[in-house]
Amino acid sequence: MNNLKIEIIGRGNVATHLNKALCDTFDINLVNPRTLENFRANSDICLISVSDNAIENIANQLSFFKGVIAHTSGSTPMTVFAKNFEKYGVFYPLQTFSKDILIDYSKIPVFIEASDNDTIDLLKFVASKFSTHIYDTDSNIRKQLHLASVFACNYVNHLYFIANKILQDNSLDINVLIPLIEETTRKIKTTSPEDAQTGPARRNDTKTINSHLDALSKYTDFKEIYDVMANNIIKTYHK
Amino acid sequence: MNNLKIEIIGRGNVATHLNKALCDTFDINLVNPRTLENFRANSDICLISVSDNAIENIANQLSFFKGVIAHTSGSTPMTVFAKNFEKYGVFYPLQTFSKDILIDYSKIPVFIEASDNDTIDLLKFVASKFSTHIYDTDSNIRKQLHLASVFACNYVNHLYFIANKILQDNSLDINVLIPLIEETTRKIKTTSPEDAQTGPARRNDTKTINSHLDALSKYTDFKEIYDVMANNIIKTYHK
Numbered sequence: 001m002n003n004l005k006i007e008i009i010g011r012g013n014v015a016t017h018l019n020k021a022l023c024d025t026f027d028i029n030l031v032n033p034r035t036l037e038n039f040r041a042n043s044d045i046c047l048i049s050v051s052d053n054a055i056e057n058i059a060n061q062l063s064f065f066k067g068v069i070a071h072t073s074g075s076t077p078m079t080v081f082a083k084n085f086e087k088y089g090v091f092y093p094l095q096t097f098s099k100d101i102l103i104d105y106s107k108i109p110v111f112i113e114a115s116d117n118d119t120i121d122l123l124k125f126v127a128s129k130f131s132t133h134i135y136d137t138d139s140n141i142r143k144q145l146h147l148a149s150v151f152a153c154n155y156v157n158h159l160y161f162i163a164n165k166i167l168q169d170n171s172l173d174i175n176v177l178i179p180l181i182e183e184t185t186r187k188i189k190t191t192s193p194e195d196a197q198t199g200p201a202r203r204n205d206t207k208t209i210n211s212h213l214d215a216l217s218k219y220t221d222f223k224e225i226y227d228v229m230a231n232n233i234i235k236t237y238h239k
Numbered sequence: 240m241n242n243l244k245i246e247i248i249g250r251g252n253v254a255t256h257l258n259k260a261l262c263d264t265f266d267i268n269l270v271n272p273r274t275l276e277n278f279r280a281n282s283d284i285c286l287i288s289v290s291d292n293a294i295e296n297i298a299n300q301l302s303f304f305k306g307v308i309a310h311t312s313g314s315t316p317m318t319v320f321a322k323n324f325e326k327y328g329v330f331y332p333l334q335t336f337s338k339d340i341l342i343d344y345s346k347i348p349v350f351i352e353a354s355d356n357d358t359i360d361l362l363k364f365v366a367s368k369f370s371t372h373i374y375d376t377d378s379n380i381r382k383q384l385h386l387a388s389v390f391a392c393n394y395v396n397h398l399y400f401i402a403n404k405i406l407q408d409n410s411l412d413i414n415v416l417i418p419l420i421e422e423t424t425r426k427i428k429t430t431s432p433e434d435a436q437t438g439p440a441r442r443n444d445t446k447t448i449n450s451h452l453d454a455l456s457k458y459t460d461f462k463e464i465y466d467v468m469a470n471n472i473i474k475t476y477h478k
Binding site: 228 | 249293313314333336337340374383385386387391392393396400402409417423424427437439440442444445446453461464468472
């Protein structure tokens with residue numbers, strides 16, 4: 001099966017990394033989602049790796065395709081393919097991909113769902129060429145995974161963005177926070193996040209919280225985020 | 240100077256770890272902040288490691304003390320000691336401490352401020368016994384550092400708490416997110432948080448955002464946090 005022909009439709013981070021992870025094993029063709037001009041209709045598999053808003057539109061344009069069609073989205077149900085295709089599925093790699101950053105693909109969990117057992121097996125076979133963590137899932141569970149990953153990755157990164165902005169505005173470098181950031185991440189491998197919490201809100205230290213809110217007066221949006229997070233932590237531990 | 244006598248007043252995480260980090264080098268005495276009963280008045284240094292609300296009260300009870308007095312707080316100004324003491328300062332280790340977790344003390348940045356140069360040198364000497372990252376700072380900059388660390392540590396951990404709760408409620412384990420969490424942390428060592436951002440809000444993918452908000456209907460507080468964060472990311476990148 002190693003001579004499988006696979007179309008990857010997309011120009012974003014996920015498409016770029018899937019190509020890198022699979023191109024040594026399979027005959028991969030990267031397809032521009034705007035034109036679809038170099039799409040090979042006789043391919044075995046087509047992976048659609050575009051923004052959620054665009055998946056259905058692209059799928060509708062490929063209704064002639066007889067191979068296995070799948071998308072790589074966390075939040076789009078598999079049923080987006082049910083109308084036009086016989087063999088279809090989802091191939092969801094749970095990782096944050098940036099174009100120029102190297103990643104150890106073997107650790108990426110891949111969540112598979114498909115219309116039938118043969119298609120599940122085929123998509124798992126493809127995933128097994130780079131990952132050692134492959135799971136069956138359904139569209140609802142996958143959506144919950146994606147939601148959790150938005151909190152644990154995208155929103156965490158935005159908090160790093162906020163911290164970095166505050167430091168830069170005081171001529172400080174985010175490097176002074178790296179040991180703290182690494183320890184915060186390391187902790188949750190051995191301790192539940194509930195037990196790992198520390199800081200002013202955990203202690204209900206209103207004096208420090210108010211002094212921080214004062215210091216944030218010139219950052220209206222960050223102040224709102226600080227306030228919402230502090231209140232939720234206080235509510236979690238003290239009410 | 241290795242036979243310095245140091246009082247550490249506190250029973251919390253920071254006091255516990257400072258004792259661990261320093262007890263092999265100095266003559267350390269841990270003092271109960273509620274009673275102060277075993278306090279040694281002839282000590283060289285007294286480190287007050289209690290919640291910000293309680294620092295001033297304890298300092299006032301120790302006005303007879305002739306050694307160097309310092310607190311370990313990120314947000315309390317050094318001037319809390321100015322009324323009653325001649326030699327005073329701040330000894331602020333920027334790390335998240337949990338009682339039973341081992342930490343590589345050598346990487347912890349310690350921020351020092353003091354009333355005079357001799358006291359700065361003495362506090363730096365103490366810090367140098369465990370850390371290789373020691374900085375001069377003032378009360379305003381230290382407050383900004385503490386504020387940034389609340390975002391990058393406490394609030395990050397609370398996002399892990401939220402992700403964990405969503406996963407647990409769907410019989411999933413936070414371990415599936417560990418590669419993603421580690422990659423998110425690893426990225427900021429080589430990429431600015433601004434450039435590292437990914438996800439639905441970064442793409443202004445309103446379809447996914449709304450579907451996530453729907454999925455959060457039973458978690459009122461988490462929904463509010465999701466919404467505030469999504470809006471701030473969209474504003475950062477799309478407005």
